[in-house]
Amino acid sequence: MVLGRCPICSSKLKVVRLQCDHCKTGIDGSFELDKFSYLTEEQKEFVEIFVKNRGNIKEIEKDLGISYPTVRRNLDQVIEALGYSVKPTEEEVNKKDILEKLSLGELTSEEALKQLKGES
Numbered sequence: 001m002v003l004g005r006c007p008i009c010s011s012k013l014k015v016v017r018l019q020c021d022h023c024k025t026g027i028d029g030s031f032e033l034d035k036f037s038y039l040t041e042e043q044k045e046f047v048e049i050f051v052k053n054r055g056n057i058k059e060i061e062k063d064l065g066i067s068y069p070t071v072r073r074n075l076d077q078v079i080e081a082l083g084y085s086v087k088p089t090e091e092e093v094n095k096k097d098i099l100e101k102l103s104l105g106e107l108t109s110e111e112a113l114k115q116l117k118g119e120s
Contacts, residue, residue, distance in 0.1 A: 002015065002033060002037055004033055004037035004038040004039070005038060005040075012033075012038055013033070014030050014031065014032065014033070015030075015031040015032075015033060016028060016029065016030060016031070017029075018031070035082045035083065036082075038081065039078065039081050039082075040081075043074075043077065043078050043081055046064070046074045046075070046078060047078055049063050049064060050075070050078075057071050057072075095116060098112050098115045098116055099112070
C-alpha cells in the first residue's frame with residue numbers, strides 16, 4: 001500500500017521512484033497517485049464496503065453498524081475527498097428553504113412544522 005498523505009503535515013505525497021522486484025530496474029521521476037490514494041484509511045474502508053454492497057445503504061448500515069445519516073455523511077466526505085462537489089438533495093433544499101422562511105418571519109413555527117412534516 002502506498003501512503004497518499006504525509007504523516008507529519010497531511011500534504012499530498014508524490015511517488016518519485018518505481019522499482020521492479022524481479023530485475024531491480026528502477027525508474028525515477030515525479031508520479032501522481034490516483035485519487036483513491038489520498039483517501040483516509042476510514043474512507044477507503046467505507047468505499048470497499050460501499051462497492052461490496054453495490055451501494056445498498058441498508059446493507060452498508062448493517063456492515064458498519066451505522067445509521068443512514070452517517071452513511072450519507074461518509075459518502076459525501078468521500079465524494080468531496082475525490083474532488084467533486086456534493087449537491088444537496090431536493091428534500092434537503094426544501095428543508096433549508098422552509099427554515100429560511102421561518103427565520104425571515106415569512107412562516108409561523110406551526111406552518112414551518114407542518115411543511116417539514118409534509119402536511120401541507
